[in-house]
Amino acid sequence: MKTTRQKRAAPFYAAAAVWLAYALVLPLYEPLHYALAAGASLLAFAAAAALCRGGPVGEEAGKAPPEKAEEPVEKKPASTGNPELDKMVRDGEMAIREMKRLDENIADPGISADIVRLEQVSARIFDEVRTHPEKLPQIRRFLDYYLPTTLKLLNAYDRMSGTGVSGENIDTTLAKVEGMMRTIVAAFEKQLDSLYGAEALDISTDITVLENMMAREGLVDSPLKAEPDEKKETDIRLEL
Structure with a gap:
């Protein structure tokens, strides 16, 4: 949300007050007198403006300025200790x-x-x-x-x-x-x-041991002695 600023009326009142006070106390009928009064009013205007400068007015007055967003910091990986x-x-x-x-x-x-x-x-x-x-x-x-x-x-x-x-x-x-x-x-x-x-070798060893143990317990056929149920002839014979 943008902060709105309004012109303060106090500097103008201060300048007007200087003219009024000068006219009541000091003579004001020669050019020099007007020059002195103008210079004094300008000084009063500047002083009042400096005092009033700075804060926002209206709905924004009294509110804390928005906090500046923190810039993201690159996260470093946690140390492993090694x-x-x-x-x-x-x-x-x-x-x-x-x-x-x-x-x-x-x-x-x-x-x-x-x-x-x-x-x-x-x-x-x-x-x-x-x-x-x-x-x-x-x-x-x-x-x-x-x-x-x-x-x-x-x-x-x-x-x-x-x-x-x-x-x-x-x-x-x-x-x-x-x-x-x-x-x-x-x-x-x-x-x-x-x-x-190494992991593959361990798994292969575990599989071999598991197969042999199951075969000794009679849970499966021995992988070394297992034979096919039917014998198939592989020789090629030619008959005339």
Whole structure:
């Protein structure tokens, strides 16, 4: 709501009072007398105006000024207590933001789709390591080399494709990056898959033990001795 201000009448009353007082007390019949009276009235007007200046009047008077809205502060991720893990979280968030920016800037639909896939896979890698910090050493090379190098290549592609110029160096570089993207996506997916290697081995072992225990208890046929119900001949015979 806008604050309305009204002109105060007090300065005019003060100026008029000076003229009246001057006329009653001092002579007022020469030009000098009028000049002195005018100067005194101007001083009175200015003083009264200064005293009345400032506050809003009417409905707005007496109301507290509106509080200034607080600027949003970027929320920092909570510390995990592990400096290396905290660094991975920060670097991962920066990498995801950079991928989003590159996806918005690059017009080529094929590269854009590859960037979206890299963003999805990278986010899952970071989430898995955040949940299981013991897996952090498994992605050390991914963090230190593969991820930053990929972002470097994509940034170069972004700059060159945005020049609007076709030339041998630019076209060759763009073609190389485009040809490399599918390999990079496959490598990122394999990195994510490798994080589940130990878990997959444990599940496979549990399944084998469970099958053997059930077979010993007679609950299922032994996987080693089970035979098909009907024997099928596999030899090919020719009859004349």
